[in-house]
Structure formats: structure tokens, C-alpha cells
Amino acid sequence: MTKNLITPSIFSRKYGLLSKEEAEVDAKEIEDAAFVTATQHFEKEPDGDGSSAVQIYAKESSKLMLEVLKRGPRRKEDGELVSEKAGATVETVFDISGGRRAFIDKEEASELLKPLMAPSSFTKICFSNRSFGFDAANVAGPILISIKDQLKEVDLSDFIAGRPEAEALDVMNIFSSALEGSVLRYLNLSNNAMGEKGVRAFRSLLKSQNDLEELYLMNDGISEEAAKAVAELIPSTEKLKVLHFHNNMTGDEGAFAIAEVVKRSPALEDFRCSSTRVGSEGGVALAEALGACTHLKKLDLRDNMFGVEAGVALSKVIPLFVDLTEIYLSYLNLEDEGAEALANALKESAPSLEILDMAGNDISATAAVSVAACVSSKQFLTKLNLSENELKDEGAALISKALEGGHGQLNEVDLSTNLITWSGAKLLAEAVVQKPGFKLLNINANFISDEGIDELKKIFKNSPDLLGPLDENDPEGEDIDEEAEDSDNDELESKLKGLEI
Numbered sequence: 001m002t003k004n005l006i007t008p009s010i011f012s013r014k015y016g017l018l019s020k021e022e023a024e025v026d027a028k029e030i031e032d033a034a035f036v037t038a039t040q041h042f043e044k045e046p047d048g049d050g051s052s053a054v055q056i057y058a059k060e061s062s063k064l065m066l067e068v069l070k071r072g073p074r075r076k077e078d079g080e081l082v083s084e085k086a087g088a089t090v091e092t093v094f095d096i097s098g099g100r101r102a103f104i105d106k107e108e109a110s111e112l113l114k115p116l117m118a119p120s121s122f123t124k125i126c127f128s129n130r131s132f133g134f135d136a137a138n139v140a141g142p143i144l145i146s147i148k149d150q151l152k153e154v155d156l157s158d159f160i161a162g163r164p165e166a167e168a169l170d171v172m173n174i175f176s177s178a179l180e181g182s183v184l185r186y187l188n189l190s191n192n193a194m195g196e197k198g199v200r201a202f203r204s205l206l207k208s209q210n211d212l213e214e215l216y217l218m219n220d221g222i223s224e225e226a227a228k229a230v231a232e233l234i235p236s237t238e239k240l241k242v243l244h245f246h247n248n249m250t251g252d253e254g255a256f257a258i259a260e261v262v263k264r265s266p267a268l269e270d271f272r273c274s275s276t277r278v279g280s281e282g283g284v285a286l287a288e289a290l291g292a293c294t295h296l297k298k299l300d301l302r303d304n305m306f307g308v309e310a311g312v313a314l315s316k317v318i319p320l321f322v323d324l325t326e327i328y329l330s331y332l333n334l335e336d337e338g339a340e341a342l343a344n345a346l347k348e349s350a351p352s353l354e355i356l357d358m359a360g361n362d363i364s365a366t367a368a369v370s371v372a373a374c375v376s377s378k379q380f381l382t383k384l385n386l387s388e389n390e391l392k393d394e395g396a397a398l399i400s401k402a403l404e405g406g407h408g409q410l411n412e413v414d415l416s417t418n419l420i421t422w423s424g425a426k427l428l429a430e431a432v433v434q435k436p437g438f439k440l441l442n443i444n445a446n447f448i449s450d451e452g453i454d455e456l457k458k459i460f461k462n463s464p465d466l467l468g469p470l471d472e473n474d475p476e477g478e479d480i481d482e483e484a485e486d487s488d489n490d491e492l493e494s495k496l497k498g499l500e501i
Contacts, residue, residue, distance in 0.1 A: 001027035001065060008185065008213065015072030026068045034061035055379075055408060095126040101161065102130060109136035116143045124153035124186070131161045137171040144178035153186035154179060157216070160192055168192075172201035180204040183211055190218040190244075196226040199233065206233040214242040222276075227254035230261065237265040244272040246300075255282025259289035268293040274302040274328065283310025283332075291317040300328040302357070311338025318345035325352055330359035330385065336367035343367070343374040353378045359414070360388040368395035376402035382409050387416040387442065396424030400431040410435055414442040416468075419477075422452025429459045433466065442468035447477035 005023035018026070038057035096112050104112065109132070116122065125144075132140065156175060160168040172194070187209070192198060198220070199206075215237075217230065227250050237243075243265065245258060255278040262268065271293065273286060283306035290296065299321070306314075311334040318324075327350070329342065339361055346353065347370075356378065363371065368391050375384060386399065396415060403410065413432055420428075425448050432438050448456070453470055460467040 001030055001061065004065065005068060009069070015070055018068070018073050022073060030061050030064040030068070033064060092121055093124045093126070094120075094122045095124075096130055097126050097128040097155075099129075101158075103162065104130050104132055104136040106135035106139055109139040113140060113143050116147055120147070121150075122147065123150060124155070125151060126155040127159045128155050128157045128188075128191075130159060131163060132159055132171050132175075133163060134167050134170050134174075137174040141174045141178040144175065148179050148182040151179070151182050152184060154182070154184055155186075155188040156192070157188045158191035165197075169197055169201045172198055173204075176202045176205040180208045182208070184209055185211060185213040185239075187212060187214070188216040190216045190220060193219075193221045194226065195221040195223060196229050199226045199229040203233055206230075207235060209234065210236045211239055212237065213239050215240060216242075216244045217248070218244050218246040218272075220248060222248035222250055222254065224251055224253040224257070227257035231257040234261065237261055239267055240265040241267055241295075242270040243268060244270075245276055246272050247275045248277075250276040250278060250282070252279045252282035252285075254278075256285050259285040262286065262289040263292050266292055267295055269295050269323075270298040271296065272298075272300040274300050274304070276304060278304040278306065280305070280307040280309050283307070284313040286310075287313040287317055290314070291320060294320050295323060296321045297323050298326040299324065300326075301332065302328045303331045306332040306334065306338070308333075308335055308338040311335075312341045315341035315345040318342065319349040321350055323352070324350035326355040327353065328355070328357040330357045330361065332361060334358070334361040334363070336362070336364055339363045339367045340370040343370040347374040347377050350378075352380050354380055354409075355383045355385075356381060357383075357385040358389075359385045363389040363391060363395070365390075365392055365394035365398070368398045371395075372398040372402040375399060376405075379406045380409055381407055383412045384410070385412075385414045387414045387418070389418050391415065391418040391420065391424075393421055393424035396420045397427050400424070400427035403428075403431040408436060411437055411439040412442075413440070415446075416442045416472075417445040418443075420446040420448065422448050422455065425452060425456060426459070429456055429467070433459055433463065438466055440468050441466060444468055444470055445472040445474075447475070448473050449475045 002020065002023045005018050005026060006020050008017060034057050037060045038053045041053050041056045094116060112130075116125075127140075160171050163171065172192075182205075187205075189202065194201070199222070212234070215234075220226070222230070222245060227248075243261070248254075250258065250273075255273075255276070258273060259282075262271065271290065278286065283301075283304060286301070287310060290299070301314075311329075311332060314329075315338075327346070332338070334342065339358060342358075346356070356375070358371065363386065371386070375381065384399075384403075389395075391399070396418065399415065403413070410432065413428065415428060418424075420443060425443050425446065428441060428443060432441050448470070453473065453475070456467060456470075457464070
């Protein structure tokens with residue numbers, strides 16, 4: 001708990017970071033309070049095995065930790081512990097991103113950046129959503145030089161929109177030179193369509209960074225050559241915890257360069273390389289590189305062309321991610337073989353997994369056995385997305401059985417577009433309708449009969465909001481003769497009996 005409370009996060013950026021000493025005190029208080037609550041629960045069910053009390057303990061401690069993070073650090077005043085907000089607040093964030101997206105000229109830049117010219121405690125600047133031209137950048141440059149030693153976080157995402165390439169490169173060079181030598185933990189250069197030229201325009205800034213913990217290069221036109229420039233220019237990524245490369249045109253060759261960065265990032269906790277046009281060879285390289293990242297908590301590789309081989313390669317390193325809580329593997333062309341390999345690997349690891357996304361992978365009922373066994377082992381699962389596959393009723397039944405027991409924190413299940421009829425839809429509905437805290441079952445765009453939809457509404461009559469829209473359902477989408485359906489049901493019963501829960 002202490003380690004989590006002193007780890008930089010979105011909460012610490014907003015409310016302040018606790019000292020180790022204060023975090024230790026808070027952690028002890030949280031532990032005591034959560035233990036009392038769990039004990040009281042256990043004493044009410046003496047015949048239980050204690051598993052529900054452990055869940056109560058985890059839930060209560062998580063809630064109390066969140067309250068402490070939102071409270072922020074405290075300071076002593078006349079011997080009493082007082083909330084930091086009770087005293088004079090110190091502004092640490094300078095943000096001009098609000099309002100409409102707009103070009104900034106020299107005069108407006110002088111006015112907007114005036115607060116930075118006076119003595120301040122700003123440690124984070126956000127210039128996103130404002131487009132700086134050459135003259136405005138020349139105003140910003142000297143100001144940034146004067147405060148760069150106090151800066152820890154810099155957000156320059158979407159700050160050259162609509163500028164000609166030559167002017168945009170000049171602006172990036174000016175900002176890069178001004179911020180060279182700053183000791184940053186957070187740098188966001190997303191949404192700037194940089195390409196290799198843009199990456200190299202930030203050479204001075206990137207080369208001087210040795211303590212980065214978060215780096216965002218999303219929607220930046222990171223091609224093969226640009227990815228190689230990133231790998232070349234960042235001298236050290238040993239402290240890097242967050243690395244996002246979403247929506248670029250990296251391809252396999254670029255993935256090889258990104259893989260080199262990943263290999264040098266043993267502290268990585270959150271890696272996103274989605275929608276980057278990476279194929280099988282690049283996927284294998286990324287998978288092997290991720291083997292060095294044993295602290296990984298969130299992995300997002302969605303919307304690439306990995307295929308079976310890369311899926312299998314990834315399954316071999318999955319067991320190393322013991323702290324994994326979120327994994328996004330949709331639209332990777334995994335097919336049954338890749339999906340089975342990954343599901344089997346996840347079943348034996350990642351005990352705290354909360355989000356599992358394997359949508360759009362041509363997964364059939366054949367692989368559903370492995371996927372269902374994986375799902376059944378993840379008792380902390382909050383969201384399951386298996387949409388746009390080919391699970392049919394057989395796969396839906398297997399997933400339904402996997403969800404029957406436990407899964408008290410589950411709040412969303414998506415099996416839309418899976419060729420499911422009323423038989424499978426009924427089982428899914430019955431598996432989730434009584435779960436506490438459940439929010440949405442999406443089974444739209446399937447083949448549920450009109451009578452089946454009426455029955456579904458009856459199942460959810462006390463909580464209609466839990467059933468998602470069915471406007472894309474096709475009640476005549478599949479015509480199965482009764483003899484074939486009886487045969488399928490017999491086979492389905494056999495597989496359900498063999499499913500390990």
C-alpha cells in the first residue's frame with residue numbers, strides 16, 4: 001500500500017504526492033480499517049471459507065486508498081495534521097489548452113504566457129490545443145528557458161496544428177532548444193504529425209532526458225524511420241513506466257525499433273502500441289521485447305495485423321506479467337490457435353486481471369473452451385469484450401457457464417456480433433442479471449428471434465438498463481433445422497460438463 005501511495009499517478013499530479021513517511025502512516029490506518037471490516041463480514045458467515053472476506057478486504061482497502069490519494073499530502077500545523085488544501089494552495093500546473101482550438105500570434109502568446117514570467121511554482125505546463133507559429137514560439141522560447149529547471153511535466157500535444165511543415169519544424173526546434181536540459185518525468189508530443197523530421201526537430205530535448213517515466217507519441221506519423229529516430233535519440237528509458245505509440249504508421253520495420261526501446265525499459269507498466277500497422281514479424285519482435293517488462297500492468301496492442309505466429313509469441317511472455325490488470329488484444333487476426341494460446345497463458349497468470357478484450361479475432365466455439373476457462377479463473381474481472389467473433393450459441397454457453405460463479409466485480413460483457421441465437425442469449429442473460437454492480441450486457445447484432453427478445457426483456461424486467469440496445473439484431477439471420485439444433489445441443493452439453501471452473 002505504501003508503495004502504491006507514493007507512486008506518481010494522475011492523482012498525484014492533481015492532488016500532490018505523499019511522502020513515504022506519511023504514506024506509511026496512512027497505509028497502516030487503511031490496513032487496520034479494512035481488516036476490521038473484513039473480520040466483521042467473516043464473523044457473519046462462520047461456515048464460509050473466508051474468500052468473500054478477502055474480497056471485502058481488497059475492496060475496502062482500495063476504496064480507502066483512493067480517498068487518501070484524492071485527499072493529497074497533509075502538513076503539520078500547530079501540532080495537528082491538516083489537509084494541504086486547508087492552507088494556501090500552491091499552483092503547480094500552467095494550462096492554456098482550454099477553450100477553442102486556435103492559432104496563437106506573437107501578441108496573444110505574450111499575454112497568455114505572462115504568468116510564467118513571474119516567480120512561480122509551476123512544475124507542469126500544457127500548451128495543447130493551441131497552434132504556435134514562428135513568432136509565438138520566439139516569445140515562448142526565452143520564457144521556457146527561464147523556468148525549465150523547475151519543470152517536471154511538459155505537454156506539447158497538438159501545438160502546431162495547421163502550420164506549414166517548414167514553420168512547424170522551426171517551432172519544434174525552438175521549443176526543443178528551450179527545454180533542453182530540463183529533468184522531466186512526463187513528456188507528451190502526441191497529435192503533431194511529426195514524422196522523422198519532427199522527431200529529429202526535438203533532438204535537443206529528447207537527447208537530454210534521462211529520467212522520463214511517461215512518454216506519449218500518439219498520432220504522430222511515426223513511420224519506420226521516425227521510430228528508428230526515437231530509439232536513437234532517447235538516451236535512457238530505464239525509469240520509463242508509460243509508453244504510448246497509438247495510431248501511427250510504424251509497420252514491422254518500425255516495430256523492430258520500438259522493440260529496442262521496450263527492451264531497455266524494465267520498469268514499464270503501461271505499453272500501448274495500438275493501430276500501428278504492425279504485422280507478424282513486428283508483432284513477434286514486440287512480444288519478445290516485452291519479456292523484459294515484468295512489471296507490466298496494462299498492455300494495449302489492438303488493431304494490428306499480428307496473426308497467429310505473433311499471438312503465440314506473445315503467449316510465451318504473458319506468464320511474466322504477474323501484475324497485469326488490463327489487456328487489449330482485439331483485431332489482431334489471432335484466429336483460434338492464437339486465441340487459445342493466449343487464453344491458456346492468461347489462465348495460469350495475471351490473477352488480478354480486470355479487463356480482457358479479444359474482440360474481432362475470428363474466434364470460434366473451438367477456442368471458446370480455452371477462453372471460458374481463462375475467464376472463469378479471473379475473479380476480479382470487470383469488463384469482458386469478445387464481440388465480433390464467431391462464438392455462436394456453443395461459445396456463448398461456455399462463456400456463460402464461466403461467468404456463473406463469483407465475478408462479483410463484473411460490470412460489462414460484450415458478445416455482440418457473434419452469430420448467437422436465443423439459446424445462447426438466454427444463458428448469457430441469466431449468468432449476469434443478478435450480479436451486484438453489473439451495468440451492461442451487449443448482445444446486439446446477433447440472430448435472436450423476436451420471441452427471444454421478448455424473453456430477454458422479461459429476464460431484465462427489474463433492471464432494463466442492464467440490457468444493451470438490440471436495434472441491429474437480425475431475427476432471421478440464421479435458419480437452423482430442429483434436427484441439427486438438437487445435435488448441436490447434445491454436443492454443447494458434453495463440452496459444458498467438461499469445462500473446468
